[in-house]
Structure formats: structure tokens, C-alpha cells
Amino acid sequence: MVNSNADALGIIFPNSYDSLIPELVGERLMASIPFAGRYRMVDFVLSSMVNCGIDNVSLIVRRNYHSLMDHLGSGREWDLARKNGGLNIVPPFATKAVKVYNGRVEALASILEFLKSQKERYVVLADSNIAVNFDFGAFIDAHMASEADATIAYTESEIPESLLAAHENAKNLYYTLEIENGRVRKIKTNSTEPGIQNHSMNICIIGRERLIEMVGDAYVHGYVYLERDVLAPRLDELNVQAFQYDGYTARVTDMRSYFRENMKLLDEENLDALFSPNPIYTKIRDDNPTRYINGSRANNIMAADGCVIEGEVENSILFRGVRIGKGAKVKNCVLMQDTVVEEGAKLEYIISDKNVTITANKEIKGTDSFPVYVMKNQTV
Amino acid sequence: MAKEMIAMLLAGGQGSRLYALTQKLAKPAVPFGGKYRIIDFPLSNCVNSGIDTVGILTQYQPLVLNEYIGNGQPWDLDRLYGGVHVLPPYQQASGSDWYKGTANAIYQNLSFIERYNPQYVIILSGDQICKQDYSDFLRFHKERDAEFSVAVMEVPWEEAPRFGLMVADENDKITEFQEKPKNPKSNLASMGIYIFNWDILKKYLIEDEADPESENDFGNNIIPNLLRDERRMYAYHFDGYWKDVGTIPSLWEANMEVLDPEHSGIDLFDNTWKVYSRNSGMTGHRISGDAVVENSMITDGCRVEGHVKHSILFAGVRVEKGAVVEDAVVMGGTTIKAGAVVKHCIIAENVVIGENATVGEMPNGEENGVATIGFGVYVGDGAKVGPNAMIDKNVKDGEEAW
Numbered sequence: 165m166v167n168s169n170a171d172a173l174g175i176i177f178p179n180s181y182d183s184l185i186p187e188l189v190g191e192r193l194m195a196s197i198p199f200a201g202r203y204r205m206v207d208f209v210l211s212s213m214v215n216c217g218i219d220n221v222s223l224i225v226r227r228n229y230h231s232l233m234d235h236l237g238s239g240r241e242w243d244l245a246r247k248n249g250g251l252n253i254v255p256p257f258a259t260k261a262v263k264v265y266n267g268r269v270e271a272l273a274s275i276l277e278f279l280k281s282q283k284e285r286y287v288v289l290a291d292s293n294i295a296v297n298f299d300f301g302a303f304i305d306a307h308m309a310s311e312a313d314a315t316i317a318y319t320e321s322e323i324p325e326s327l328l329a330a331h332e333n334a335k336n337l338y339y340t341l342e343i344e345n346g347r348v349r350k351i352k353t354n355s356t357e358p359g360i361q362n363h364s365m366n367i368c369i370i371g372r373e374r375l376i377e378m379v380g381d382a383y384v385h386g387y388v389y390l391e392r393d394v395l396a397p398r399l400d401e402l403n404v405q406a407f408q409y410d411g412y413t414a415r416v417t418d419m420r421s422y423f424r425e426n427m428k429l430l431d432e433e434n435l436d437a438l439f440s441p442n443p444i445y446t447k448i449r450d451d452n453p454t455r456y457i458n459g460s461r462a463n464n465i466m467a468a469d470g471c472v473i474e475g476e477v478e479n480s481i482l483f484r485g486v487r488i489g490k491g492a493k494v495k496n497c498v499l500m501q502d503t504v505v506e507e508g509a510k511l512e513y514i515i516s517d518k519n520v521t522i523t524a525n526k527e528i529k530g531t532d533s534f535p536v537y538v539m540k541n542q543t544v
Numbered sequence: 545m546a547k548e549m550i551a552m553l554l555a556g557g558q559g560s561r562l563y564a565l566t567q568k569l570a571k572p573a574v575p576f577g578g579k580y581r582i583i584d585f586p587l588s589n590c591v592n593s594g595i596d597t598v599g600i601l602t603q604y605q606p607l608v609l610n611e612y613i614g615n616g617q618p619w620d621l622d623r624l625y626g627g628v629h630v631l632p633p634y635q636q637a638s639g640s641d642w643y644k645g646t647a648n649a650i651y652q653n654l655s656f657i658e659r660y661n662p663q664y665v666i667i668l669s670g671d672q673i674c675k676q677d678y679s680d681f682l683r684f685h686k687e688r689d690a691e692f693s694v695a696v697m698e699v700p701w702e703e704a705p706r707f708g709l710m711v712a713d714e715n716d717k718i719t720e721f722q723e724k725p726k727n728p729k730s731n732l733a734s735m736g737i738y739i740f741n742w743d744i745l746k747k748y749l750i751e752d753e754a755d756p757e758s759e760n761d762f763g764n765n766i767i768p769n770l771l772r773d774e775r776r777m778y779a780y781h782f783d784g785y786w787k788d789v790g791t792i793p794s795l796w797e798a799n800m801e802v803l804d805p806e807h808s809g810i811d812l813f814d815n816t817w818k819v820y821s822r823n824s825g826m827t828g829h830r831i832s833g834d835a836v837v838e839n840s841m842i843t844d845g846c847r848v849e850g851h852v853k854h855s856i857l858f859a860g861v862r863v864e865k866g867a868v869v870e871d872a873v874v875m876g877g878t879t880i881k882a883g884a885v886v887k888h889c890i891i892a893e894n895v896v897i898g899e900n901a902t903v904g905e906m907p908n909g910e911e912n913g914v915a916t917i918g919f920g921v922y923v924g925d926g927a928k929v930g931p932n933a934m935i936d937k938n939v940k941d942g943e944e945a946w
Contacts, residue, residue, distance in 0.1 A: 200828070453844075
């Protein structure tokens with residue numbers, strides 16, 4: 165076989181950290197939250213996998229996954245419509261485990277038979293709440309070179325406030341690593357230590373056979389979380405390596421970080437860092453180019469195709485198909501696809517979800533630390 | 545299973561009057577309207593009209609076109625039975641032939657049509673910008689019990705001598721055909737779009753091929769022969785937007801008309817009749833803090849720091865600080881460097897316009913033509929490219945090209 169594909173299959177958990185951002189996941193899940201003008205959160209990790217030759221990717225969904233299925237379709241836009249491997253969406257399977265899974269152990273236990281039948285030597289696990297152009301190639305190479313049992317990617321960063329605030333909530337586990345010469349000595353769950361931490365990206369690679377063994381064993385013992393319950397207690401016997409990622413990351417952990425991470429992309433350095441060297445793929449909508457009509461003013465914005473701009477926009481991210489009427493003023497806003505801002509409306513610090521209409525001459529204002537969110541399909 | 549109607553799309557045209565733009569690609573592959581190529585229009589019309597089988601006849605510089613069409617998926621034409629097929633001339637046991645004329649191109653692919661055994665065949669042209677519902681044309685064809693129908697547009701009488709004209713009676717029955725006549729008897733210009741009953745098409749193509757004198761052309765040979773035999777021929781009136789973009793000025797003009805859909809009639813924003821295309825997949829475009837954008841269309845991947853006025857920027861165009869782009873069509877991947885002034889022109893893909901260079905419209909007050917810069921050309925820093933210029937080679941720093 166020609167060596168163009170990675171010897172790894174990918175597994176994505178699209179619902180992780182859903183509950184940190186309840187506003188946006190009312191009718192969707194973390195993976196399908198719109199981000200950066202024309203993408204959904206899952207596009208980043210999924211494209212990253214594809215770009216390094218992982219062409220067998222499963223998404224184990226928990227709930228609210230219609231929007232994700234609609235977005236991914238057959239996986240063709242990510243080049244994952246394949247005879248062998250390709251895209252595989254695994255809905256909850258109710259015969260074995262009647263309740264939906266909570267942690268990775270339970271999720272993986274539901275697809276053990278599938279894992280056994282695959283050929284790839286490694287399994288790469290990831291969440292979808294980080295927008296990152298991740299180099300899985302380097303990650304897999306590092307893991308292979310170290311001959312470790314597992315490798316975990318991390319960033320040196322502070323724990324986001326929203327995670328700290330929720331640290332007593334067992335739903336949103338986050339991990340920090342104590343590292344000695346590249347080897348993980350301790351995995352701390354929901355640590356509240358201040359300052360820069362080795363914050364796990366929850367991107368993890370394990371040998372497939374090894375993973376099957378671990379998960380099978382852990383599941384019969386009633387364990388739920390892979391890192392907390394399986395890896396952390398056995399770090400003496402297991403060689404778990406740490407892989408530092410110092411590229412651009414955008415972690416979505418709550419509404420504020422969602423707003424901030426969108427806004428950060430107005431800086432072209434950040435934009436280039438996130439979208440290169442490899443492209444990020446997404447569902448095609450066949451919009452026409454964006455039209456700026458006479459009298460419009462645009463200042464420091466990023467806009468996707470399909471917008472019609474007649475009013476003024478400043479410091480904002482416009483998703484596909486946004487319309488801004490005459491005399492409308494939009495400042496410091498994130499307007500998701502098909503938002504309509506009618507004539508004379510004034511918006512500041514607003515996050516509008518899909519298909520929102522702001523009727524003529526309305527004024528809505530949020531603040532930098534508290535952007536106002538307008539729900540999907542609402543008319544204000 | 546037989547298809548009711550399949551389409552044969554003539555896309556072999558060189559488009560020699562587009563010069564620098566068609567050196568390396570066929571005319572139907574010429575980019576248009578920010579993110580499209582000309583061929584997107586007939587292909588999208590087919591799909592939107594319910595036609596799922598399209599043969600594309602290519603000949604001149606087919607590489608870009610072939611790659612662009614691919615498996616037809618962007619137009620939803622990747623089908624199990626039917627779909628889009630690119631049909632280049634090929635070698636046969638009796639020898640190989642280039643397509644001699646439009647009729648010969650179809651003749652050489654009779655076996656392709658035969659596979660689908662359609663009742664009707666629509667012949668389309670790959671070099672027009674037009675949004676048209678072919679199913680309405682077919683309805684007309686069936687209603688009149690026609691054997692051949694042609695789509696026609698009313699043109700101003702003074703322009704009529706430039707077209708192939710259909711003379712029709714009050715029931716739209718065609719009584720006479722005039723090819724670019726001095727004294728027109730009609731102002732109904734043929735759009736080069738025909739519906740044939742399949743049996744009639746086949747019969748006349750075989751007959752035409754057997755005639756050594758024939759130019760194997762629909763306008764010059766097939767239509768006159770149909771008239772001679774008094775076939776049931778009808779003219780279908782079309783009054784929507786239609787533009788043959790065969791020349792640089794008409795291509796430029798059609799692009800500019802996209803900027804004014806309210807008056808020009810070419811509305812790319814109409815969700816009920818979408819025009820599909822292969823997408824660039826680039827991220828949204830950026831308008832910087834000190835940029836000015838007026839009355840323009842801007843596509844994904846663009847970065848604008850300068851002043852863009854009444855222009856169309858295709859995917860991934862960069863306009864640097866202090867650059868001015870006005871009344872211009874700038875195709876994908878082109879960079880306009882700082883301080884450059886680009887006016888009243890068409891700039892092809894992957895061009896670099898150097899710092900403080902000038903392209904187009906300099907002499908004041910006069911009416912000037914459209915300057916054209918070909919694919920991949922480098923126009924050096926401080927260089928000058930005059931109006932009407934047609935540039936297909938690099939222009940060195942500080943040089944002038946007129």
C-alpha cells in the first residue's frame with residue numbers, strides 16, 4: 165500500500181462540553197456550533213484528521229445530533245465519502261447500554277465490535293470544542309517514535325474561567341497534566357490551580373488493540389471516563405506521553421469565549437494561523453458572492469459569501485447570507501447565517517443565531533463581557 | 545429506462561475574441577461573476593429544469609474545463625444513470641476527427657444520445673450568460689407538436705443584421721431563416737438553443753454528414769435543411785436576461801451588470817434559481833479597518849485593505865493598502881499591491897499587479913476600452929498598462945504597455 169494514509173482511525177465526541185454553552189446547543193451540539201463565518205466547530209478537528217491522511221472517522225453522538233447529520237451528510241466535503249472507512253456517525257444504540265453514554269469509556273464500549281473489526285493500528289480520540297488546525301501527522305509520529313501506550317496533546321494555557329466555575333460539575337471534566345521529561349506523571353481532574361497549566365486538549369492516541377482491551381476491562385468495572393478512571397490511576401505502569409501543541413487554538417468554553425474567539429479572527433495573523441497551512445473544509449452552500457450596495461460601509465469585518473450589505477458594519481463577523489438593511493448599524497457583533505438586520509436597526513455586542521430577524525429601527529446593546537444572544541429563528 | 549430529454553452542451557469554442565483570457569482555457573471555462581464560470585449557467589439551468597443528463601462537447605484547451613466539471617457533483621450531476629459526461633473528439637476505427645462544426649460534434653456522439661434513448665434533445669451553448677427554464681421551453685415544444693424549436697430573443701432592429709434571425713408567423717411557426725442578413729425581415733434572434741425530437745435530429749445529422757459540401761453547422765446547414773423539408777419548426781420567445789459574452793467589452797459589461805441586479809435582470813441572489821459552481825472552500829473575506837468598499841461583490845478568501853469601488857473580486861483576491869480598484873473585474877488569486885491603481889479592466893487569475901502600477905483608463909475624459917491582463921501575468925512595480933491593452937506577457941518594473 166502506498167504510504168499516503170495514516171495508520172490511525174479517528175473518533176470524535178461531538179457532544180463534549182455541550183452543557184457549558186447551553187444557549188447555543190438548544191437545538192444542536194458542540195460540534196455543530198457555527199464558528200468563524202462559514203464553519204462549524206467539528207470542521208476543524210475533522211479537516212485536520214483528513215489533511216493528515218486519517219480517512220476513517222467515527223463520531224459517537226449523544227443527543228441533538230440532527231444538525232450535525234445535516235451538516236456532515238455523506239462526508240463528501242471532507243473527502244470522507246469512501247467505500248472503506250470514511251465517515252461514520254454512531255447514534256446511541258439502545259440495546260446494550262440503555263442510557264446514553266457519559267464518558268469516553270462508555271462511548272467506546274458501545275462500538276467495541278466496530279473497533280475490533282478495523283485494521284488501523286492506532287486510534288485518535290478528540291472532542292470538537294477546540295477550533296484548531298491540528299497536525300495529527302506530527303502527533304502520530306511522536307507517539308510512534310516514543311513507543312508509548314498513549315499520548316495526550318496539551319496546550320500551556322490557563323484554565324478558562326467557565327471551566328473553573330464548573331469544576332464541581334462532574335459533567336464537564338477537564339484535565340491538567342504533570343509532565344516529567346515528556347512523560348505524563350499525573351493527570352489531574354478539574355484542578356483549580358491558578359496560572360499557566362498543561363491543559364489537556366483531550367486529543368489522545370492509543371493503540372487500537374490496547375484501547376479495546378482497556379475499554380472492555382474498564383466498562384465491566386463500571387468506569388466511565390478514560391482519562392480519569394483508566395489512565396490516571398495507572399500512570400506508573402502505563403507509558404503516557406505528553407505532546408505540546410503551540411499552534412493557534414480557539415477553545416469554546418462558554419458564550420464569552422465563543423464571542424471572543426470569533427472576534428479574534430478579525431486579526432489576520434490569527435486568521436492565517438487557524439486556516440493554514442492546511443484548508444478547513446465545510447458544507448458547501450452555493451451562495452453568491454457578498455454584495456456591498458451603494459451607501460454601505462464596512463470596517464474591519466470578516467464576511468462569508470451570500471451577504472447583502474446596505475448599512476454600516478464594524479468589527480463584526482458575518483456568516484453566510486446575512487442581510488444588513490439601509491441605515492442599519494452593526495458594531496462588534498457575531499451574526500450567524502441568514503440573520504436579517506432591517507433598516508435603521510442598531511446592534512452592538514450581539515450574537516444572533518441562525519435565521520434571526522432584527523426588525524426595523526430596533527436598538528439592542530450588549531457589552532464586551534456580556535454579549536446579548538438572540539435565539540435561533542427569533543424575530544426581535 | 546428512457547430519458548424524456550437530455551442536453552448536449554457545445555463547449556468547444558475557443559473564444560478567440562477574448563484573447564488573453566482564453567489562451568489556456570476554453571471560453572465556457574472563463575470565470576464570471578465572482579465565483580462562477582460561464583458554463584455554470586447552462587449546467588445550473590439544466591439541473592434547475594430537471595435535466596439530469598448532459599453531454600459536454602469539448603475540443604479547444606479542455607484541461608481546465610475537464611478538471612472543473614469533474615464528476616459533476618457541484619451541479620448535482622453525479623448520477624448513477626445519466627449525469628454529466630465530457631465528450632472530447634476521439635479516435636474511431638475509420639480514423640480520428642476533430643469536431644468539424646457544431647452539427648458534426650453532435651453527430652460524432654450519436655451513440656452517447658442513443659444510450660439514453662430520449663424523446664427530445666436540447667442543444668445548448670456553453671458561452672452565454674442566461675438563466676432560463678428549459679422545462680418551459682420543452683412545454684412549448686410539446687404544445688406546438690413541434691419537431692424542432694429554437695429559443696429566440698427580440699433584438700433592436702438596427703442590431704438584427706448581426707444575428708441569425710427567425711421569421712415566424714403569428715403562431716410562432718418558423719417560415720424562414722436569415723443568417724446575418726443585410727435586410728432583416730425579423731428581429732427574432734436565435735439564441736443558439738434548440739430542442740429537437742430525437743428521431744428528427746438523428747435523421748438530419750446523418751444526412752448532413754453524408755453531404756460533403758456541408759459545413760456541418762446547425763445554423764448554416766441543419767436549420768435550412770429542416771426548412772427545405774417543411775418540418776414543424778417553432779420559435780420560442782425568451783425575454784429574460786441573455787448575454788453572449790464573446791468579447792472583452794461584453795464580458796466586462798455582463799460582470800458589471802451583476803452589480804446591479806435590480807436593473808440589469810441578472811440576479812444571482814435568486815434562491816429559486818441558484819447558479820451552482822465548484823467552490824473555492826476559502827474562509828470568509830476580510831475588510832480591514834482602513835479599507836473602503838463601495839458597490840461591489842466580494843468573494844470568500846479576499847483580503848481588502850485598499851479602496852474597491854464598483855468592482856467584482858473573485859475568490860482569494862488581495863487588495864493591499866492604498867491600492868484603488870474601480871470598475872474592474874479581478875479574478876481569483878490575484879494580488880493588487882500597495883498603491884496600484886486598477887480601473888476599467890479585466891484581470892485574470894493569479895496575476896500580480898506591482899506596487900504603484902497603473903492598469904487601464906488613464907487619459908482623462910475620453911471613452912476608453914477595457915484593459916485586459918492574462919492569466920498569471922506579472923505587472924511590475926510602477927508599470928503602466930494602457931486602456932484597450934491586451935497583456936499576456938509580464939510587464940517589467942516601470943515599463944509601459946499600450
